[in-house]
Each structure stands twice: as C-alpha cells, then as structure tokens.
Amino acid sequence: MLKLYNTFSKNVENFDPISKDGFVRIYSCGMTVQDTPHIGHIRALITVDILRRVLKLSEYSLFSVYNFTDIDDKLITKMGESHIDYRIISQRNIDEFFEVFNNLNILPFDVYPRATGHIEEIIELISKLLEKGFAYKSGDDIYFSVSKFKEYGKLSGKRLDDLIEGKRVEVNQNKENPLDFVLWKGARDNEPYWYSPFGKGRPGWHIECSAMSMKYLGESFDIHAGGKDLIFPHHENEIAQSECATGKPFAKYWIHNGMVNLKGEKMSKSLGNVFKAKELLKLYGPNVLRFFLYKTHYRKDIEFSKERVEEAKTAFKRLVPYISENFEEDNIEVDIYKDFKNALEDDLNTPEALGIIFETVNMINKKEKEENLLKNTLCRMYKDLGFIFVKKEKDDLTEQLVEVLLKIRESMKKEKNYQMADLIREELKKRKIVINDLKDGVTWKIED
RNA sequence: GGCGGUAUAGCCAAGUGGUAAGGCGACGGUCUGCAAAACCGUUAUUCUCCGGUUCAAAUCCGGAUGCCGCCUCCA
Secondary structure (H helix, E strand, O other), rough: EEEEEOOOOOOOEEEOOOOOOEEEEEEEEOEOOOOEHHHHHHHHHHHHHHHHHHHOOOOOOEEEEEEEEOOEEEEEHHHHHHEEEHHHHHHHHHHHHHHHHHOOOOOOOEOEHHOOOOHHHHHHHHHHHHHHHOOEOOOOOEEEEEHHHHOOOOOOOOHHHHHHHHHOOOOOOOOOOOOOOOEEEEEOOOOOOEEEOOOOOEOOOOOOHHHHHHHOOOEEEEEEEEEEEEEEHHHHHHHHHHHHOOOOEEEEEEEEEEEEEEEEOOHHHHHHOOHHHHHHHHHHHHHHHHHHOOOOOOOOEEEEEEEHHHHHHHHHHHHHHHHHOOOOOOOHHHHHHHHHHHHHHOOOOOOHHHHHHHHHHHHHHHOOOOHHHHHHHHHHHHOOOOOOOOOOOOHHHHHHHHHHHHHHHHHHHHOOOOOOOOHHOOOOOOOOEEEEOOOOEEEEEOOO
C-alpha cells in the first residue's frame, strides 16, 4: 500500500486515486523560465520522478504534466535589461531545461504546457471568476477577491487576519483587500500583451497553473507537486481560483519537496555556477546527483555543499562494480526486494531504500547468499530508482597502449626498478587511468 | 509578530512504543616492493534539555531552547 504525506492534512495518508480507471493524474509545478535551471529545480524534478517511479511500482498508470510559466514580471525585467525578446530568453531556458531533464534520466511527462500557449483557457477561467463574483476589475487589472473564498488558507494553515496583521503585505491602491492577487495585469508600456475581453494585458502568476492543470487533468485530479516554497501563496491561490471557478475540490494530494540551501558559503560567482544544474551535471553526472538527493528524504531541507556531493560520489562508487544492464529481473532475493519496495511505498523513503542496497552489497562481499541472486536484486533496485546503466567504453588504441605500458612496468617490477614502475603508475593516473596491482595480475580502469 | 518544519555518533542520515539501519570519515587488519583500490573488523548503554504517561519512549503528552523555511519572486 502506497502511503504519501499530504501537505493538505499534514499527515501521511494511504494513497487512493480519485478515478478508478487505473490512471493517476499528476501536475508538477514547473519552472518560471526567467533563468536556467539550478539544483533546486533538479531536486523538485527528482522528487516528482521518484514519485512516479514508485507509483509505477505500485502498478498504477500515469498521466503527468510539467508546465512552464513563460511570462512573468522577471522575464519582462530581463527583456528590458537585455533588449532580447522574452520569448527568446524563455526558449533558451526551456532548451537548457530539457537538456538537464534528459541527462538526468527523468521519466517523460505526457504534456509540457506553457502559459503563453494557454491564454484562451486563462481568459475563460478569469471570465468565469468574474461572472461568479470572485474577481473584480480595478483600473486595468483583474483581481481575485480572497475574502470571497471562505476556505482561503486551508493548505498553508494561514489565517487571513494573521496575514493582514503581518508587515509584509504589499500596499496596492487598486486592491480591495491587500491579500487579493492579480489574475490579469493590464498592459504597461513596452510590455508584451494579449487581447482579452477585459482589455490588453497578460496573466498574473498562479492563474496559468489552474488553467493548464484543469485543461489536461480535469477539474479534480490526484496529485499536485512542487517545492514547499510554493505552498504560499502560489498553491494556496491556485486552490482558491480553481475551487471558486468549478465548485469542486482541486488536487487531492499535495506533495512538496524540501529546499536546497546554501549554508556558510555565500552565493559567490563560482558557487553560483556550481549551483547551476548544467554545471553540476558536468561535474558529477546524473547518477551521483540522484544518489546525493536520495540520501535525504524528499521532504527534508538539504544544506548543499560540494563535500556532501563528493561523499555521495565515494559511496556510489561501491555499487558500480555490481551493476550490469544484463540481469535476470525475476531471479531476485524476494525478501530484500520486498523491504526495498516497502521503504519506497512508505512516503518515498529513499534513504532507507539506499540502506537496503548497501546491506545487499555487504552481503555480496561477505558471500552470505548466492551471489548471482543478490546481484540481480541489486540491479533491479538500481533500475527502479532511475539510475543509468553506464557502459565504460575503453577505446581500442587506449587499450592497446595501456597494455603495452603495463607490460613494460611488469618487467621493471621484476628488475626491482620500482622508481620507473611507480612513474608509469603516476603518469597514467594523471590521465585518469588507475592501475590496481592485485594478487594475480594487474587491472586498470578509466576514472570518471 | 504569524504559519510550518526540524533537533539522532566527528559529519551526513533512516528509524512513531519493545531496546539505535545505512553512508562518509577515522582507527585496526588482509593484500602489496610501496602505494592506491578492494575487502574484513572497530567506531552512539544512547537519540537538544526538563518534566510526565507506560512493564517498556529517540519514538506518546506538557514545557523550554536551538536551527531552518515560508509569510515579497522562488523548486
């Protein structure tokens, strides 16, 4: 039985999809594409990825959506600064997103909708909210009236009174209530705009997610996922808009992943680059990054540091020798696999699942059970978690040259010319070729 | 100020009533010309603190304290 923590109830709940057709409908709150993806986006992506992988293990079929918010204030600011059209900026970032996405081996989504491709749906939704009296026009803008929705705050646990008393609520003369949020922004000078019954303008933040999720998944759907920083106001506002427009409950389960924070170190230029998804992938590769994130439960915050990732890299290396694409998927140690699956079905407990994997590795080393069975089990678990099977191709010429050098080195060792033998070892190591002198011969491998 | 989360070894991190998974590091060992790698072993009488419930608590209840996030754009 799959259990998931639901932000809505603040409890781990048994997962019970709305529709009994075997399909689980998932909306993953994607990027606002004003910038390139960073480690935080990777974490959100890996979270919704393991969620979907576990749903599949639990034999559900999926229909999943990942959106791009490709028009917003920051994008417009960037356009002003760079004099590059916002569509070019957002497209570049989306391209990089997909590069990262493919590299990470994320399960494909069924649809990748963009806000600017759904202006009609957005306008329809706003019109409906105006008709029903949940929204009002003020100046050139349309606002959602928070006080009209009695249940406002039910996701984040915030109360309207507390929010109003807080100091951080922005003052805006156009709003009836300072907490009201904009659904449609009237066009200012030099800003992109679309035509609508309420004048030239563009959608506000929040409304695009309601419009797109309901278009592809229906008015009520199973899972809405995203970073926990989105709980308020983004997801709270999505619920308000959607439920006021349809009169039906919006998403049933709200899954939120923890943040990736930078501690101690300032977001310096160099670190800032390392923080970028593409840069991290170049440095560590998809498996190590995935492993690094799996080491901590998805709901817990992570303090990011290179040391932690290096540590993950060292640990991950212990698995690699046992991993092969060609394994018998059904010839496995059932008890171990059952524990593994149970761990994942218990609110995606990847740290525990990794623990089981290492226990299996230790069993192989101690020859506690039939090796082949354990290796198959290991490969199966490895595959379930979405790791990539990597084939290290040694190219022909390199192979021959290294063999020649090793022969020379062997004869030097026989002559007790250890100085030269060690020199060869060092020089090869500089070129990422690592020699292991074992009892019965020499092996070598190319390091990542 | 409000809301939410969290506190487990040197570090990272699972564990929601039955006596502390796993990883990194460190130390010891096997192997070795030496090293590295690999493997084996050791590494928390104790879970922030103070009370309480219970035969039994890291786990439940009450209180205190620290840290983090959100409340403004954010995955």
